[in-house]
Amino acid sequence: MLPAPMPLMEREAELAKLATMVGRAARGEGGFVVAAGTAGVGKTRLLAEAARLAGELGGQVLTARGTELERYFSLSAPRQLFEPTVAVAPEDQRRLWLGGAAAPAATVLGLAGGGDRPAGDFAVLHGLFWLTANLCQDALLMLVVDDLHWLDAGSLRFLAYLQPRLEGMRLAVVTATRTHEPSSEQHMLDLLLSDPSSMVLRPPPLSQAGSVRVMQEALGGRGDGAFLSACHLATGGNPLLLRELAIAVTDAGLPATADNAGQVETLGGRALSTRVSLRLAGLPAECTAVARAVAILGDDVGSPLVAALAELDAQATLDAAGQLERLEILCANQTEPAAPLLAFVHPLVRAAVYDQLDPGARLDGHVAAARLLQQSGADPDRIASHLLRVPPREDPQVVDTLLRAAKNGLRRGSPDTAVIYLQRCLQEPPSEHELLDVLEELGMTARAVDHGVAARYLEQALALVTEPMRAARIAHVLGDLYLTLLDADRARTVWVQALDRLPAGEEDLRRRILAGIMYITRATPGAPRSWAMVEEARRLEFHDSIGGRALESMIGMYLAYAANPDAVEHARRALSGGRLLEHSSASVSLARAWAVLLYADDPAVADSIDAALALAHRQGRINDLANGLLNKTLWQLRQGELAQAEATGRECQRMTDMSRIAFTRPMLGAYLSETLLELGRPREAEAALDWVGLPEPARRHAPMHVYLHARARQLRMAGQLDRALRMAREAGERFTANGGDNPAFAAWRSEAAQCLAALDRTPEAAALADEQVVLARRWNAPWALGHALRVAGLIHRGDGLPLLREAAAVLEKSSARLEYAKSLVDLGAALRRMGQRAGAKDHLVAGLDIAYQRGATLLIRGAVGELRAIGARVPRMAHTGPDALTNSERRVVELAVQGLTNRDIAQQLFITIKTVEVHLGSAYRKLDIQRRSQLEKAIRPSA
Numbered sequence: 001m002l003p004a005p006m007p008l009m010e011r012e013a014e015l016a017k018l019a020t021m022v023g024r025a026a027r028g029e030g031g032f033v034v035a036a037g038t039a040g041v042g043k044t045r046l047l048a049e050a051a052r053l054a055g056e057l058g059g060q061v062l063t064a065r066g067t068e069l070e071r072y073f074s075l076s077a078p079r080q081l082f083e084p085t086v087a088v089a090p091e092d093q094r095r096l097w098l099g100g101a102a103a104p105a106a107t108v109l110g111l112a113g114g115g116d117r118p119a120g121d122f123a124v125l126h127g128l129f130w131l132t133a134n135l136c137q138d139a140l141l142m143l144v145v146d147d148l149h150w151l152d153a154g155s156l157r158f159l160a161y162l163q164p165r166l167e168g169m170r171l172a173v174v175t176a177t178r179t180h181e182p183s184s185e186q187h188m189l190d191l192l193l194s195d196p197s198s199m200v201l202r203p204p205p206l207s208q209a210g211s212v213r214v215m216q217e218a219l220g221g222r223g224d225g226a227f228l229s230a231c232h233l234a235t236g237g238n239p240l241l242l243r244e245l246a247i248a249v250t251d252a253g254l255p256a257t258a259d260n261a262g263q264v265e266t267l268g269g270r271a272l273s274t275r276v277s278l279r280l281a282g283l284p285a286e287c288t289a290v291a292r293a294v295a296i297l298g299d300d301v302g303s304p305l306v307a308a309l310a311e312l313d314a315q316a317t318l319d320a321a322g323q324l325e326r327l328e329i330l331c332a333n334q335t336e337p338a339a340p341l342l343a344f345v346h347p348l349v350r351a352a353v354y355d356q357l358d359p360g361a362r363l364d365g366h367v368a369a370a371r372l373l374q375q376s377g378a379d380p381d382r383i384a385s386h387l388l389r390v391p392p393r394e395d396p397q398v399v400d401t402l403l404r405a406a407k408n409g410l411r412r413g414s415p416d417t418a419v420i421y422l423q424r425c426l427q428e429p430p431s432e433h434e435l436l437d438v439l440e441e442l443g444m445t446a447r448a449v450d451h452g453v454a455a456r457y458l459e460q461a462l463a464l465v466t467e468p469m470r471a472a473r474i475a476h477v478l479g480d481l482y483l484t485l486l487d488a489d490r491a492r493t494v495w496v497q498a499l500d501r502l503p504a505g506e507e508d509l510r511r512r513i514l515a516g517i518m519y520i521t522r523a524t525p526g527a528p529r530s531w532a533m534v535e536e537a538r539r540l541e542f543h544d545s546i547g548g549r550a551l552e553s554m555i556g557m558y559l560a561y562a563a564n565p566d567a568v569e570h571a572r573r574a575l576s577g578g579r580l581l582e583h584s585s586a587s588v589s590l591a592r593a594w595a596v597l598l599y600a601d602d603p604a605v606a607d608s609i610d611a612a613l614a615l616a617h618r619q620g621r622i623n624d625l626a627n628g629l630l631n632k633t634l635w636q637l638r639q640g641e642l643a644q645a646e647a648t649g650r651e652c653q654r655m656t657d658m659s660r661i662a663f664t665r666p667m668l669g670a671y672l673s674e675t676l677l678e679l680g681r682p683r684e685a686e687a688a689l690d691w692v693g694l695p696e697p698a699r700r701h702a703p704m705h706v707y708l709h710a711r712a713r714q715l716r717m718a719g720q721l722d723r724a725l726r727m728a729r730e731a732g733e734r735f736t737a738n739g740g741d742n743p744a745f746a747a748w749r750s751e752a753a754q755c756l757a758a759l760d761r762t763p764e765a766a767a768l769a770d771e772q773v774v775l776a777r778r779w780n781a782p783w784a785l786g787h788a789l790r791v792a793g794l795i796h797r798g799d800g801l802p803l804l805r806e807a808a809a810v811l812e813k814s815s816a817r818l819e820y821a822k823s824l825v826d827l828g829a830a831l832r833r834m835g836q837r838a839g840a841k842d843h844l845v846a847g848l849d850i851a852y853q854r855g856a857t858l859l860i861r862g863a864v865g866e867l868r869a870i871g872a873r874v875p876r877m878a879h880t881g882p883d884a885l886t887n888s889e890r891r892v893v894e895l896a897v898q899g900l901t902n903r904d905i906a907q908q909l910f911i912t913i914k915t916v917e918v919h920l921g922s923a924y925r926k927l928d929i930q931r932r933s934q935l936e937k938a939i940r941p942s943a
Contacts, residue, residue, distance in 0.1 A: 008045050009239070010210045014201045015049060021199055022053045022172050026140040030166025034148070034193055035176040035201040039348055040240025042203050043176035047144050050174040059140030059172075060085075066150030068347070069298040071184075072388065072421075073381045074414035075108050077145050077155035078128050083109050085135075101617070101907040102130035108412045120620040121154070121448060122655075124413030125161045130907065132162060136170045137903075147347065148177035148189060153416035156188035157622075157658050163195050164654065168914025191657050205237030214239065215256075218246035223256030230261035235271075240346065244271040251278060276352040279327050283320075286312055290320040290342075291329060295354040296365035298385070299343035300333070306342055308372050309365070314338075329353075366390050370401075380405035384421050392427045399430045406441070415448040436464045440474060447481065448621055448659075455481040462494070472498045472509050479516050480588060484663045488520045495520075511540075511547030515554040515589065534558045542573060549574040550589035556596040563742040563779040571596035572604065581612050587627050594631045598638065599744035600781045601814060606635055617910045622659040626652055630664050633671045637678075638783055640818025640854045644888050645675045653691070665692045667703050670710035677717060678818065680857025685714050705735040705746045712751050721755050728752035743772045744784035750791035757795050769795045773803075782814030790823045793830070804830055808843075818859070821850035825863045837870045845875060853884065882939045884926040890939075892919040897936045 008015075014035075021031040033050070035043040051061045064080035073079070086094055086109055098106050104127030107119045135141050148156065162173060175192070183189055193200055206214065211232035215223055223231075235241035245264070248271045254260055267274065280288050289310035294301060297309060307317035321342055324330040329349055332340040344350035357365070370386040374397070384405035387398055402425035409418035422442040430438045443458035458478045465471045475498035482491035495513045502510055518533050537555055542548055556570035574593040580586045590612065597605035609632050616625040629652035636645035649672040656665060669692035676685035689711050694704075708731035715724035732748040740746060749772040756765035769792035776788035786807045793803030804827040811820035824847030831840035848863040850856075867874050885893065895905045902916045909916075924930065927938040 008042065008049065009214060010206050011042065011046065011203060014046055014203055017199060017201065018046065018050045018174070019053055022050060022057065022059075022140075022142070025142070025166075025170060025172035026054075026057045026059065028168055028170050030169040030171040031173070031199060032163050032166055032192075032195070032197055033172070033174045033199045033201060035174075035203065036179050036193060037203050038180065038238065039178050040238045040346075041205065042239050043178075044146055044346075045239075046201065046203065047146055047174055047176055050172070051142060051144050054140060054142040054172060057140055059142050059170075060135070061142045061144060063144045063146075064155075065145065065299075066147040066155070067298055068150050068351075070382075070385050071150045072152055072385065072417050074152060074409040074412045074417040075124070075128075075154040075158065076381075077151055078105075078108055078158050081143055081145070082128075082131060082135075086111070086131075097131055097134045099134075100130065100904075101910075102127050102134055104128075104413070104619070105131040119411060119413035120616070120624070121157070121413040121415060122616055122622045122625045123619045124154075125158055125622075126617050126910070128158050129162055129165060132171065133169060133913070138170075140170045140172070142172045142174060145173070145175045148175050148192070149181040149183045151185070152414065153185050153188065154412070154414035156185050156192070160188060160191050160195075160654070160658050163192065164197055165912050166197065168912060168917060188658065191654075206232075206239060206242070207237065208232045211235070211237050211242055214242045215246055218243060219249065219256055224258055226258035226261045227256045227264065230264040234265045234267070240348070241271060244275055247271070247275050251275065272348055273352040273355070276329060276349060277356065279329060280353070283323060283327075286310070286316050286320040287323050290317055291324055291353050292357060292361075292365070294330060294342050294344065295350055295357070296362070296386075297369050299350070300341045301343075303332075303339050303342055305372060305376065309368055363390060370398075374401065380408055381417075384424075388420070388424055392429065394428060396431065399425055399428050399434065402428070403438070406445070410445065415445050419446050419449050419453070436461055439464065443474075444477065447477070448623060451481050451484050455485060468501045468503050469506065469509070472502045472506070472513070476509060476512055476516070479513070483516070483519070492517060492520045507543050508545035508547035511543055511545070511551040513547075515547070515550040518551075518554045518558065531558075544577075546579060546583050546586050546589075549576075549580050549593075550586060553580075553589040553593040553596075557592045558739070560596040560599060560779075561738070561740045561742055561745065563744075563775050565600070565778075565780055567596045568600050568602060571600075572602075575604075575608050578608075578611065581608070581615055587624060591627055591631065595745075598631060598634055599742065599784065600779075601638070601783050601816060603815060605631075609635065613910065622655050626655040626659070626664060629655065630668050630671070633668065633675075637671055637675050638819075639815050639887075640821070640850075640856065641887060642675055642678050642818070642855050644886065646672070646679065649675060666694065666707035668692075670706045673710045673714055677714065678856050678858050680861065682714070682717055686718070689714060705731040705738075705740070705748065708734060709746055709748050709751055712748070712755070716751070716755055716758070721758050725752055725755040725759070728755060741775055742779050742784070743776050743788055744779055744781055747772065747784070747787060747791075749775075750788060753791060753795055762795065765795045766792075782811055783816040783819055786811035786814070786816065786819050786823055790819070790826055794826055798834070801827075801830055801834070817850055818854050818856055821847040821854070821856065821859060823847075824850070825859060825866065828863075829866045832866055832870050837872075840870055841867065841872050844872075848875070880926050880928060882927070885923055885939075889919045889923045889926075892916055893923050893935055893939060896920060896932060897939070 018033065021033060025031050035046050037043050054061050062081040062085060064077040066077070070076055086097060089097065098111070104119055104123045108124055108128060145159065159173065159175065166173070177189055192198060208229060212228040215228050215231050231242060231245055235245055245267060248267050249256060254263065280291060289312060290306055293306045293309040297305060303317050303321060304314065307314055310317060312320070321330055321332055321340070325332055328345050330342055331345050332342055366386040366389045370383050370390065373383045373386070380401055383401050387402060402421045406418040406421040406425070409415065409421060419442065422438060422445065425438055426442065429435065439457050439461035443454050443461055446454035446457060455478060458474055458481065462471060462474050462478060465474060475494045479491040479495045482488070482494065495517050499510065499513055514537065518537065521533055534555060537551055542552065552570045553574035556567040556574060559567035559570065571593040574580060574589065580590045580593070594605055594609060609628055613625065613628040613632065616628055629648055633645050633649040633652060636648055649668060652668055653672065656668060669689050672688035673685040676688060689707070692707060694707065708727050712724045712727035712731060715727060728748050728751040731746055732752065735746040735748060743749060749768040753765040753769040756768070772788040773792050776785040789803045789807035789810065793800035793807060796803065804823065807823040808820065808827055811823050814820065824843045828840045828843035828847060831843065844863050844866050848860065848867070851859040851863060864874050891909060892905055895908060900908065902913050905916045906913045929935065929938050
């Protein structure tokens with residue numbers, strides 16, 4: 001006789017939290033839950049309870065689970081979640097679910113229209129998000145995902161992308177992961193667990209009283225205190241192990257008395273494996289064969305395939321499965337009684353059966369499984385999962401299957417799994433004529449996963465290639481990888497060799513490589529040929545190609561670093577026609593052109609960045625998106641759009657964490673820190689720089705001056721003046737060593753000057769500040785010049801009033817509204833110190849008004865303090881009317897006026913529906929209206 005099912009005990013707190021979360025999700029307040037704990041502690045039971053609660057509220061529940069065998073399936077969780085529902089939906093319903101921004105999800109689900117071209121990993125994530133949003137548009141949807149620790153990287157990225165976007169959605173995501181289980185994607189699990197939006201449940205082991213209750217119920221009320229206490233100690237209060245121990249005690253006919261308490265410890269640690277062994281030993285051989293076949297094939301496998309691997313007929317397989325189900329070893333999905341899907345009742349039970357197989361039997365089993373799956377026309381992913389466990393055998397069919405599995409992974413936007421399959425393919429190995437293709441494909445694919453791995457395989461490919469053009473293309477990519485790995489010498493070597501081998505007339509690739517060599521020369525301190533190369537490149541006729549634009553962007557960067565305004569024209573030429581946007585391989589050149597225009601305050605850069613972001617959402621990679629978000633964060637910061645800059649920066653930060661992008665971290669941390677300081681949140685500003693993860697002094701890195709400058713300001717604001725000064729000077733040394741003079745790129749002189757002034761070293765401070773003004777006049781961009789004039793005016797104190805007035809005049813008509821507000825406040829403060837109270841008040845109030853619009857808490861505090869110092873009343877700032885709308889609010893309003901729904905607006909702007917609602921609500925308040933129909937008249941009164 002079997003014990004009764006294990007009761008869900010001592011989980012009242014967890015169940016209450018789940019009930020609250022599910023109720024909120026049903027009301028449109030989406031939630032994300034991670035249940036984390038050891039195997040057998042009851043995580044899966046909590047997930048089942050959450051699903052039951054959702055069902056009681058009329059919600060739809062979709063489920064998925066990671067398995068040890070299938071941990072490298074490309075996007076396995078989204079496929080498990082959505083394929084069964086979408087596949088059986090009527091065609092018109094499917095079109096609605098997969099329309100618009102959700103279209104790339106069709107590729108993941110293998111549906112018609114998904115296409116055979118490789119999908120960008122980010123485009124896939126975004127498409128899956130919108131498929132999810134469409135499914136929960138009208139009713140509660142719950143996604144239940146068990147055993148996260150065995151999921152592939154793409155699946156974890158999908159959950160991480162979904163996690164912060166649940167607000168305003170009728171969506172509950174309930175997941176579970178096993179603690180202390182090795183995972184190749186631990187950083188992704190950490191991201192899910194640490195996100196502030198997560199509700200993390202950590203069900204503890206049962207108390208001694210709880211363990212006693214479980215054992216008494218399982219044993220029919222038998223057992224004295226000493227015996228039951230021994231059961232608790234032997235299992236550590238783990239509910240699953242307690243139940244298995246009860247079964248073992250029952251099977252052994254062991255009296256639950258104090259005299260037998262000593263035997264409990266022996267039974268407890270191996271109760272499950274012992275139970276499985278004993279049960280299988282007492283069953284017919286057919287049962288053992290079926291159990292072993294399912295252990296090899298993996299859960300949710302059809303009984304015909306199990307029968308083939310177990311070498312049994314269909315009826316014998318079904319009979320054996322029935323016996324194993326009655327003994328709680330297997331469970332069967334009876335939707336198709338003649339061919340049920342078989343699975344183990346718990347992963348630990350599967351592990352117990354699998355571990356009992358000797359190594360030879362396991363190997364033979366996986367070889368046979370792969371062959372049977374191949375014959376049945378199974379998905380290459382499923383076949384490859386077995387081939388990964390089989391030693392290389394020089395089998396051409398294995399090579400073909402792994403190549404197809406890798407192609408499927410890329411098509412679904414999962415480069416991680418494609419790399420794993422290609423690496424295994426390389427071990428087989430491929431034939432001599434296939435080897436170069438596999439190495440090149442592996443190296444190119446690994447760029448989205450690990451730059452070091454990618455470089456290693458492209459090195460091998462380059463050593464084999466004999467065709468000059470192909471060698472040059474590989475060398476071009478390899479050099480870029482070396483740069484991201486901070487190995488400029490190897491990049492230069494591979495590029496110079498490629499140029500020597502490049503056939504005449506190949507001007508596109510020649511210019512791409514020349515641009516790379518120029519970058520290295522500029523980034524290498526003391527390189528003598530830098531400017532000679534620039535002048536030589538400027539004499540070349542513009543070539544209408546990606547390479548031509550790459551060279552233009554590099555020339556522009558050279559000139560911009562030297563504060564030569566001619567740089568702007570070269571950057572504009574690089575961006576002309578939008579061709580750089582269409583090639584992900586040109587992302588570095590794109591970023592250089594953007595940088596020139598960003599630091600020149602050229603508004604055209606915003607449109608180019610937005611176009612790149614739109615393309616990344618439709619078909620791009622996470623790296624492409626991060627590049628765009630990084631630059632947009634800087635643009636918004638320079639414009640003084642602080643709330644938007646923080647939101648964009650946080651999104652970029654998450655993309656960076658999801659993809660292990662390292663090269664952009666110093667810049668992003670700096671931009672976020674600057675933004676948070678302006679918002680009056682210094683601790684978070686410090687945390688943003690700490691997130692970069694760099695030691696002090698920071699390692700050699702091309703844009704490291706950006707990080708060092710931000711750290712200097714953060715330290716100065718914290719009162720650590722000596723450290724701040726050292727950081728500012730190191731930023732200057734790094735920037736100058738790389739040929740930099742332009743204060744728009746690195747205003748280190750003004751930062752060092754402010755530190756020196758605070759240390760009462762005014763002459764040194766004034767010299768640096770004046771030098772920055774001279775350089776800023778040469779560059780002649782509003783932000784850089786206005787900032788330099790303002791800081792110089794502050795340091796010169798009484799003699800600095802003309803400089804402060806000029807700063808305000810320079811910035812008045814510019815888009816750098818926050819810097820303009822600072823100039824007004826500083827000018828007002830200077831006038832107040834000179835006794836000119838009336839003039840001081842006007843400037844202070846004007847600066848305060850802009851600061852309020854931008855949410856610039858730090859500046860607001862300074863302006864309010866100055867107004868109070870002159871005895872003036874601090875005005876209440878109520879910003880209304882069209883001019884009060886932020887850029888983001890205006891974009892949403894304009895689309896709403898055109899008649900787009902909130903959902904359409906969200907898809908077009910790549911934001912959530914909740915964000916659209918927030919922007920519209922804020923716009924209604926500022927425009928003093930109540931309805932959407934009033935928008936057009938409110939923003940265009942004369943219309």
